[in-house]
Amino acid sequence: MKQIRGGVKCWYIRRYRRVLVPYFIIAGIGNILAVMRGRTIAEAVLNISTISYWLEHKGAWYIAMLIPLYAITPVHDAICKKIKNPVYYTLVIVIIIVGISSLHFECPNVGLAQFIENVRHVLVHLPAFFIGFMLAPMAKEEKCISFLWMIVVPLFLVIMMKYLHFGYWPGFLVFSFVPLLCRLFCYSGKTFMNILSFFGKISLESYLFNGIVGSWIIVYLPWIYESPVNKGCYLHYALVIIVGTALAYWVNRFCEKALKKN
Structure with missing residues (x-):
């Protein structure tokens, strides 16, 4: 395995910025709207901090997992380098x-x-x-x-x-x-692999938006969610995929440009 590029400190900065910047943007928007609908500020803070996941299984479990996991990853990497197999x-x-x-x-x-x-x-x-x-x-x-x-x-x-x-x-x-x-x-052909690469690139943002967009449709567009056309929730799922992918791509591009400047 190659040495962590730039040292452990630089690795921490790169990985946590890549995860936490889009997370705070998306979770921040979602929780601000939730507070406007009645969620308390204390609940919003617990949700954004991922504490609510560990206590109540609410919020982004994947982010809650990555925060401590990334903390020990350099140690795991160092052990992998020292052992033979x-x-x-x-x-x-x-x-x-x-x-x-x-x-x-x-x-x-x-x-x-x-x-x-x-x-x-x-x-x-x-x-x-x-x-x-x-x-x-x-x-x-x-x-x-x-x-x-x-x-x-x-x-x-x-x-x-x-x-x-x-x-x-x-x-x-x-x-x-x-x-x-x-x-x-x-x-598979190059086009198919490019499609997979595109969705892989925005997978973090897509994961974060899926649940939020789904709840937005239920709360703000109940006539769509309760429509007979939405039988089996297929219309709901389709809108989540389309809108979630578009928003995920926009946030991903925004974060890329913002982080490159720093």
């Missing part, structure tokens, strides 16, 4: 995470039980981060990545975590198409 090191971490996330704690305190459940929700998403962190240098250097590590192992871990967390889950059937889709991507 980062693959097995990553596998051990993932196994530990899977084991902890599968534990069920009986807790009489409702608030503590909610906090534990919110931590578990974050834990089940961490293996993807650590596996991606392990594979990223190989992809950048255009090394051949084993199909086993790229598809089979992550897929097996996801299925195992879902089973431990939910028991039988009908969504397991979807996973059978994942290896096929990954192979198809290898033969």
Whole structure:
């Protein structure tokens, strides 16, 4: 793995700015409008600070996860550089995470039980981060990545975590198409890959806007949400995708230009 460019301090600045600048813009707008509809300022502060996620499972769980995760990433990177085989090191971490996330704690305190459940929700998403962190240098250097590590192992871990967390889950059937889709991507044209690249570039902003735009439609355009045309909420979902993508692209471009000046 390559040395963190510019040192740890520069890495922290780059990563946190990339995540927190668009987050504060989008969450700020969403919470200002929510306060105008009756949300208290205290609730808005808890929401924007991501504290509300850990306490009540409200707000942007992904941002709440990234803030502490990025804090320990340089330590993880340093360990990966020192050991001989980062693959097995990553596998051990993932196994530990899977084991902890599968534990069920009986807790009489409702608030503590909610906090534990919110931590578990974050834990089940961490293996993807650590596996991606392990594979990223190989992809950048255009090394051949084993199909086993790229598809089979992550897929097996996801299925195992879902089973431990939910028991039988009908969504397991979807996973059978994942290896096929990954192979198809290898033969897809440039246009298709450009489309995927576009959505990947604005994925953070899209994630943040999806829930907000969805609630805006329900609150400000109830005639659309309650319309017979919106049967199955398909019109609602379509508007969320269209409007959310447009707003996500605009915020992404705005943040890119603003951060380049600094």
